[in-house]
Amino acid sequence: MTLKYDATLKYAETDEWARVEDDIVVVGISDYAQDALSDIVYVELPEIGSEVSAGEVVGTVESVKAAADINSPVSGEIVEVNEALEDAPEIINEDPYGAWIFKVKASDLSELDALMDAAAYEAFNATREH
Amino acid sequence: MRYIPLTDEDRQAMMATIGIEDIDELFADVPAEFRYPDLALPAPMTEMEIMRELDMRAAENANLREFASFLGAGAYNHFVPAIVDTVLSRGEFYTAYTPYQPEISQGTLQAAFEYQSMVAALTGMEVVNASHYDGSTAVAEAAIMAVNIQRHKRRTIIISPTLHPQYRAVLRTYTQGMALNIIGDETADNDFHTLIEMCDKDTAAVIVQNPDFLGQLHTPQEMQDLADAVHARGALLVVSTDPIALGLLKPPGEYDADIVTAEGQGLGNSLSFGGPYLGIFAFRKKYMRKSSGRLVGETIDADGKRGYVLTLSTREQHIRREKATSNICSNQALNALAAAAYLAAMGKQGLRKVAELTWHKSHYAARQIDQLEGYEVMEELPFFKEFVVRCPRPVAEINRYLLEEYGIIGGYDLSQDYPSLGNAMLLCVTEMNAREEIDDLVTALDEANAPHIRLNLEASL
Amino acid sequence: MKFDDYIYDLSSPGRTGIDLPDPDVPETPIPAELLRDELPLPELSLVQVARHYLRLSQKNYAVDKGFYPLGSCTMKYNPKVNEWAARLPGFTAVHPLQDPETVQGAMGLMYELQEMIGEIAGFDAVSLQPAAGAHGEFTGVLIMRAAQLARGETQRHKILVPDSAHGTNPASTSMAGFTAVQIPSDKDGNVNIQALKAALDDEVIGIMVTNPNTLGLFESQIAEVCDLVHEAGGLVYGDGANLNAIMGIARPGDLGIDVMHFNLHKTFSTPHGGGGPGSGPVGVTAELASFLPGPIVALNEEEGLYEWRHPEKSIGRIKSFYGNFGVMVKAYVYIKMHGAQGLREVSEIAVLNANYIQARILQMGDYPVPYGHRRCKHETVAQGKIPNADGVRTLDIAKRLIDYDFHPPTIYFPLIVHEALMIEPTETEDKETIDAFLDALDKIAEEARKDPDLLHGAPYNAPTRRLDEVRAARQPVLIRLPDAKVAT
DSSP states (O other): OOOOOOTTSEEOTTSEEEEEETTEEEEEEOHHHHHHHOSEEEEEOOOTTOEEOTTOEEEEEEESSOEEEEEOSSOEEEEEEOTHHHHOTTHHHHOTTTSOOEEEEESOGGGGGGSBOHHHHHHHHHTSOO | OOSOOOOHHHHHHHHHHHTOSSGGGGGTTSOGGGSSOOOOOOOOOOHHHHHHHHHHHHHTBOOTTTSEEOOOTTOOOOOOOHHHHHHHTOHHHHTOOOSSSGGGBHHHHHHHHHHHHHHHHHHTOSEEOSOBSSHHHHHHHHHHHHHHHTTTOOOEEEEOTTSOHHHHHHHHHHTTTTTOEEESOSSTTOOHHHHHHHOOTTEEEEEEESSOTTSBOOOHHHHHHHHHHHHHTTOEEEEEEOTTGGGTBOOGGGGTOSEEEEEOTTTTOOOGGGOSOOEEEEEOGGGGGGOOSOOEEEEEBTTSOEEEEEOOGGGSHHHHGGGSSOOOOOOOHHHHHHHHHHHHHHHHHHHHHHHHHHHHHHHHHHHHHHTSTTOEEEOSSOBSSEEEEEOSSOHHHHHHHHHHHHOEEOOEEOTTTOGGGOSEEEEEOOTTSOHHHHHHHHHHHHHHTSHHHHHHHHHHO | OOOTTOGGGGOOTTOOSOOOOOOSSOOOOOOGGGBOSOOOOOOOOHHHHHHHHHHHHTTBOOTTTSOOOBTTTOOOOOOHHHHHHHTOHHHHTOOTTSOGGGBHHHHHHHHHHHHHHHHHHTOSEEEOOOSSHHHHHHHHHHHHHHHHHHTTOTTOOEEEEETTOOTHHHHHHHHTTOEEEEEOBOTTSSBOHHHHHHHOSTTEEEEEEESSOTTSOOOTTHHHHHHHHHHTTOEEEEEGGGGGGTTTTOOHHHHTOOEEEOOTTTTTOOOOTTTOOOOOOEEEOGGGGGGSOSOEEEEETTTTEEEEEOOTTOOOOSSSTTSOHHHHHHHHHHHHHHHHHHHHHHHHHHHHHHHHHHHHHHHHOSSOOTTTTSOOOSOEEEESOOTTOTTOOHHHHHHHHHHTTOOOOEESOSTTSTTEEEEOOOTTOOHHHHHHHHHHHHHHHHHHHHOHHHHHTOOSSSSSOOBOHHHHHHSOOOOOOTTTOOOO
């Protein structure tokens, strides 16, 4: 099964993707991540209003057999979370790049430079054991 | 060759397949200097011989089938109907493993689900887990869960001094590496008002017991007021309770407890010298994912048939490892099964009747004892099952008299745990204590206070 | 929604099971404000209760029914004389707070058990208080913490845990307030000594090892591992889950382990009960004896009496009362019946059976055995990666084994082996059963190649088909009460 990569997004080694809308960074998890987890049963969403730093664990995505941390790719304040995930966490499996998880008002957008583009992330995944 | 079916022929054939000539070859990687130690153990015994030895050992113990007992303090002599042991003796139940392969473990799983449901009804709570080790570790796990729920931002746990002394000790042992403050039980006098005053922005939870260790009962209104005050300060309320009491009395779920724990031994489990027991653990649905311990859930199979599975396993150690809500792996499955069979057999009416009998007998005993010269029942609040008696002389002396002269096992000596109470005894009376036993106890207590007895006892001690 | 065999749906108002006598004392009024309004428990006749539980039990697989080759669980035969012993009224009807003089039989049994476990495993002192293996592990980690603090080593906060470790190891580490640092295994399945050396510093409390490890292999450099850790000022914790492989063969205490927990419900034959109760005693060296949880049983030789003693620097009580006494009785009987020779034979045959299985699987060629170049101990780890059967995973193989009337082995553990199938036969299995099991594995491999969908849909012969665990996790239904008082 070929994994999908959205070329317009940036990616972290911890499998989050990021999209910028002005100073808001929208975050979700990649197709690689949702495929590894398989059926997602629950998402522990970050707390709105909390201050986070780049790399900090802000929530979790759980399947029946595994739980994966969600790391914020940038520092800032959590301003919105995708409440649709409370009742239908499986939309991440169906549409990982459409089903965003949270939005951060970034304090330093240059932190995004540390992320990979789609091609680099795909190459990175080739080195990992699945 | 006790339980080993392999014949010599089998062994030879197997060694040939493996390609060895001697079993020793399988242990060649064990360093020679450590290999084959001589174990200084007693010579092996046959089944016949061990049964004889065990009969003798068991006979060395004064057991409650032969001695009347008024001991409680966290372990209770309640009635266990014969059917409970019939259920527990099914090989399919007791020799089964943890139900990780649910398709062939539906017996264990459904029984556990039914246990969860019945205990939810009993405690008035929304979710019940498949059990913790006992009432003490359930309290410790409740405290840890509360700290988790509060996202580790509140590090204080307030505990009532009338929470079972052993539970408070276990809580402190469990949390010694967690940088938490455990306060509230510095003096036996700290009542709910004091505990509420101690409650501040750093308080994760307040833990109380009702009926408490001394048997005292707080009214539902008092408990509701406590819950409201604790919640107003942003903390959680944990209540440790007694399951037999809940056959009669308002359950903690109805006065807004967040987590309810209890020692479930009184439900169909024998005293068994302190274990194995049953940690009842119940909580609000919204805290479900922060809970510890196994949970059984209902689902369907590939044909659409109802079935049961262990669920929400990502909380647990085998998946979450160092981030698990607890390290707990097993539960007290067989003890929970006993409790479920007990509740099923006793039912709504039976459990209530047990609680009523316990109520009437214990109150009768208290009244009779209170009338004795030198004895005073410390009864400021209503009580359930247990009450405190102030005695005219050390409890150890009185209990010696009771045992030697009447074959009665007296109540628990409170002088170590609650020195401010003086010579005080915690007396427990359940449905198992016949009136004659209670009357004998009263007579014996009275005699134990008599002047001439005083001299004799002091001489023998 | 009604189910034909759900306990609440069998209920009928007014039905009673057990009758109780009327009060034989004058009644005392109960204040109305204390009373609950409803008590929603079922109302069944005893006939219904008996049938309900018997029918439920018949849906279970069990050791008394068949083979349970679960790696790391040691599902050996549960002797019935153990059950008989634990049910003696002189043990069941005894209150823990009775005067010690009235319970010398029980205390004597505990004392002897403490001594025998210490002798078997090579430790100077033992506490029987922990209620389960994980409980014993947590106790052990707390003991290590207390010992290091007593030495003045307040800067130590890391515990080294092999990547093959059971999940309870890192979980226990966290509960004690420490950080688990993972140490990789080498190609022979042993702790990687180079990695260990690199990880050792003065912040390390100690290491948690399992020997034999969860790959079923004896850590042949265990003495070196212990020496290295000790030299760095650390302590060695031993997870005793796999003790069934080495009784009378080697003593963990001799190998350098400082503190260890034992699983009475594994090695010492007490039944698993569908998930518990277990018992997880902890053994320690003389240096650590004063930190044990208490009370433990001591012998007052002068008076010839057993008494309760709290170790002077105890980490504290880890449970109410003394531990799972009812489980201890069973282990006591087991050890007394076997003696030293008997226990050694147990380990020898447990290891023989596992090696036979490993050799046969290697010969069959259907399942890779990643460490098959070594003699295993009491368990062997294969992989559910059948050649030419790409669509089939370990889960499918496990579910199909159920149709052959075998409980599947442990699956997907240890984590360092992809698609793991951990097989532990124990010594109480006969050759016919083992051969039948291997035969089934062979047939399943054939099915996997010819008809993978058959395996995807397994099991077909069990009380239920494969159950939807995703649904159970997404919409949890954890209780079901009448009048639609259903919680999710």
